[in-house]
Amino acid sequence: MQEMYGIKYSKPEVVLLQDTGIGVAETAARTCYDSFSNSENDVIKNIENTLPNAAMCKTLNEIEDSNLLDDLAWTYFHHSILEHANLSYLIRGTSRGVLQEHARHRIQAISVRSTRYTMSSIINAFIASKHGGDKNFFIDKVLAFDMFVTSDVAYNRLEIGGMFDKLDFQSKRIEDFHSIAVAKSSLSFIKELQGKPQELYDALQAGKKKRNVGDAFKHIITDNVKVDMVVTFNLRSLKNYLTLRDSGAAYFQIRWLAQEMTKVTPQKYLDLIVKNK
Incomplete structure (x- = not known):
């Protein structure tokens, strides 16, 4: 845990999956x-x-x-x-803001947790909050997902409240909101469990997930959201990455990530790409 600019952040975790x-x-x-x-x-x-x-x-x-x-x-x-020479890293708990920075490094293979397929729980919490719950039900439910790199509860409640407000705005503009938010086989739960938000949420979670639900709703999340990814660099590209990103001029979150990647990189590679390592 580290504080930057008055906000507490969690740091990413990194594992070296393979090296050639x-x-x-x-x-x-x-x-x-x-x-x-x-x-x-x-x-x-x-x-x-x-x-x-x-x-x-x-x-x-x-x-x-x-x-x-x-x-x-x-x-x-x-x-x-x-x-x-190639190295592959599993990265957990960095931010979507870092993902944008990563994309500027051209020569890498990168596979990232998809928001298209992984937002069902958030949408289910919103549907439940609108049918017997309230905004606080949504905030409490999403807070438990631990989905932000920021770790201040008060700040994260503001983030989640903003997500609710954007979903609420959208739900009032789309006539068939439920049909784009919930799988067809789960729509009946909304009427059957009206006024029972926890039971509705549990039923939606246990039911079939709406395919590509993130297509309609990924706008609600910010760069603060955690992402997991696997990245593979050749050693020359890794040299470029660590030179630029493990630097005081780099964005602090990607600097943290570069430092964690350096920690798990075997010395035989660091000897060739990083001075005094």
Whole structure:
């Protein structure tokens, strides 16, 4: 937990899912210079005279150090060979604001929790609040979802209250609001459980989810909402990312994320891309 600009925030969590090793990157560099025999790694020396078998490839991917890569990265700035190493991270609890910043890094693979498919609980809470509950019912229900990077309850209640107001405005303008908010098989619950907001909410939650419900309602959420994602960088792109984002000039939330990613990145990669790491 950390406070910035008078608001308390939670920090993201990061796990390194997989890394491909630096051996392939050295092999690529040795291919450029036809210098396999100069490697301190025996498996790479042997590539000069034989095609690697499965056992050799396993050993290749377990290489921890490479003098050549270090020279190319820090003396000759030949960074293209770093593109042959890839790392994938699972990120939980960063914000949609950070997601916008991430999108500016062109060379990455990124898969993000979808608002098209994951907003049913919010909409169900709103429907229940309008049929026997009230605005506070909605706020209390959504507050329990822990869906914001901000952790101040008073501030988050303001956020959720704004979501209610936007949904309420929209519901009064759309004649068939329920049909776009709730699956057809669950519409009967609204009449059957009128005046019983908790029972209505539970029934909607247990029923079939409306497909793509976020298409109509994603406008209600802000950059403060948490997102989960998996990102894969090649090592050259990761160098660019950490150089720019683990910097005092970076947006503070993406700086926190870059710092957490650095913590779980093996030292053999940091040695090639981050000074004094």
